[in-house]
Amino acid sequence: MVEIIFLGTSCMQPTKKRNHPSFMLKYKTENILFDCGENVQRQMRLTGIKPAKITRLLISHWHGDHVFGIPGLMSSMGADQFAKKLYIYGPKGSKKYLEHMFKSFAAKDIIPYEVKEVKSGICFENDDFILRAEPLKHSADCIGFSFIEKERLRINIGKAEKLKLSGPILGQLQAGKDVIHNGKKIKSKDVTYLVEEKKISYVADTLPCNGANKLAKNADLLISEGTHLSDIKEKTRKYMHLTIKDAALIASENNAKKLIITHISPRYKSTAEIVKEARDHFDETIVAEDFMKVRV
Numbered sequence: 001m002v003e004i005i006f007l008g009t010s011c012m013q014p015t016k017k018r019n020h021p022s023f024m025l026k027y028k029t030e031n032i033l034f035d036c037g038e039n040v041q042r043q044m045r046l047t048g049i050k051p052a053k054i055t056r057l058l059i060s061h062w063h064g065d066h067v068f069g070i071p072g073l074m075s076s077m078g079a080d081q082f083a084k085k086l087y088i089y090g091p092k093g094s095k096k097y098l099e100h101m102f103k104s105f106a107a108k109d110i111i112p113y114e115v116k117e118v119k120s121g122i123c124f125e126n127d128d129f130i131l132r133a134e135p136l137k138h139s140a141d142c143i144g145f146s147f148i149e150k151e152r153l154r155i156n157i158g159k160a161e162k163l164k165l166s167g168p169i170l171g172q173l174q175a176g177k178d179v180i181h182n183g184k185k186i187k188s189k190d191v192t193y194l195v196e197e198k199k200i201s202y203v204a205d206t207l208p209c210n211g212a213n214k215l216a217k218n219a220d221l222l223i224s225e226g227t228h229l230s231d232i233k234e235k236t237r238k239y240m241h242l243t244i245k246d247a248a249l250i251a252s253e254n255n256a257k258k259l260i261i262t263h264i265s266p267r268y269k270s271t272a273e274i275v276k277e278a279r280d281h282f283d284e285t286i287v288a289e290d291f292m293k294v295r296v
Contacts, residue, residue, distance in 0.1 A: 002027050002149065002200060002296045004223070007043040008035075009262045009288040011227055012065045019043050019290055020065045021263055023223065025147055025200065028128065032056045034145065034202050040069035041076050047291055052080040056124070058131070059090035060204030061142035062097050071101055078109030086113040089123045089131065091141040118143060120211075128152075134214045136206035139240045144206070144215045149198040159191045200296055201256075205263065207240050208250065216254035221296050223288070224250065225263035229277055244274050248281035262288040 003026040008019030020037020024044070031053045033040075041051055051073055060066055074086070088094065095115045102110055116123060120143075124131040129149050136142040153174050160170060165181060172179050173188045180186070201215040203224040216222045226247040228236045236243050242250075244261060251259040259282055261274060268274060271287040278285040 002147070002198065004200070004221070004260075004294045004296065005047055005049065006262065006288045006290055006292045006294075007040050007047070008037045009264055009290050009292075010065075011225075011263045011265055012063075013266050014039070015266045017290060018264060018266070020069065021204075022066075022069065023202075023262070023288075024049060027147070027149070030055050030129075032058060032131075032147070034058045035060055035066040035204070036069040036073055037065050038068040041073045043290065050080070051077045052082045054086065055084075056131075057086060057088045058123075058145050058202075059088065059094060060136070060144060060202070061091055061138060061140045062093065063140055063205070066204070067097075067101075070098070071105065071107070074111055074113070075107070075109055078111045082111045084112075086111055087124070088113055088115045089118055089133070089145075090115065091143045092117050092119065093141060134211035135209075136204060136211045137209040137240065138205045138207070142205055144201065144203045144211060146199055146201040146215055146219070148200075151197045152195050153188070153192040154195050156191050156193055163191065165191065198296060203242070203247070203250065205241055207237065208242065208246050212242075212250050213254050216250045216256050218254070219251075219256040221258050221260065221294070222251050222254075222256040223260045223262060226261040226274070226278070227263055227265050229268075229273060244277045245281060248278040248285060251285070252282040256282075257284065259285040260288050260294065261285065264288075 005024045007022040010018035021035045022037050022040045025032040094117050118133045132146040133143045169179050176188050178187045199219045200221045201219040203212045224247040226244040227241040230243040230245040
């Protein structure tokens with residue numbers, strides 16, 4: 001089970017109800033933070049997330065609304081005696097920007113961290129999941145990310161109980177191995193079923209582009225910026241962002257299953273118009289709210 005917690009859903013300027021951009025993806029022992037706008041650490045505490053539990057930080061680009069929360073967050077993690085290394089993934093220049101950021105104040109308790117600058121392809125992979133990046137088209141170097149849970153075998157509990165299977169044997173069967181139980185051969189395929197891979201993608205600030213399409217392709221959940229309604233499309237294009245319609249079309253044309261729109265301009269006091277424009281092109285759309293939780 002993957003859980004998404006939205007910590008900030010506005011864009012450059014926060015509002016009373018929307019903080020700067022950020023969300024947390026929780027999976028097993030992983031707590032992956034996507035972008036880190038100003039005040040994110042307070043948002044985390046309001047949702048009961050301990051900063052010291054963060055395992056990875058994914059930075060889409062270095063505009064202030066997406067990164068101004070980093071120094072405070074990493075200082076607090078140090079004060080909370082964060083005992084590991086924080087793995088940070090971001091676009092070209094991320095190492096330099098972080099170094100300059102920590103030189104701009106009397107840094108104290110900054111935790112150990114490792115930065116990997118990425119443009120496209122796999123950023124990280126283990127037995128359970130893959131983190132993948134794709135380049136986006138914005139006024140600063142920008143990337144989007146996909147979290148891909150790998151396909152895996154699961155035990156059919158009913159069949160396992162009927163055969164009185166338990167203990168380490170179940171682990172072997174789930175690993176795809178046949179076993180001998182009470183003198184009888186049990187085939188893995190007879191007591192397991194395949195859970196297909198799960199893809200959750202984040203399209204950050206961008207114009208419509210190939211990278212956004214790749215991220216959205218067959219996504220179980222697409223989290224995309226949608227800064228303005230399309231009635232001010234020219235302004236949106238000037239600042240190199242997506243309209244709500246753009247985000248919905250990217251989801252629709254790339255066979256995404258569900259779309260959540262975030263990075264909402266403060267000009268919109270109600271989400272009714274946003275939902276209407278999006279659902280005119282892609283029915284399975286909702287608008288993110290701060291502290292909203294979604295399970296995938």
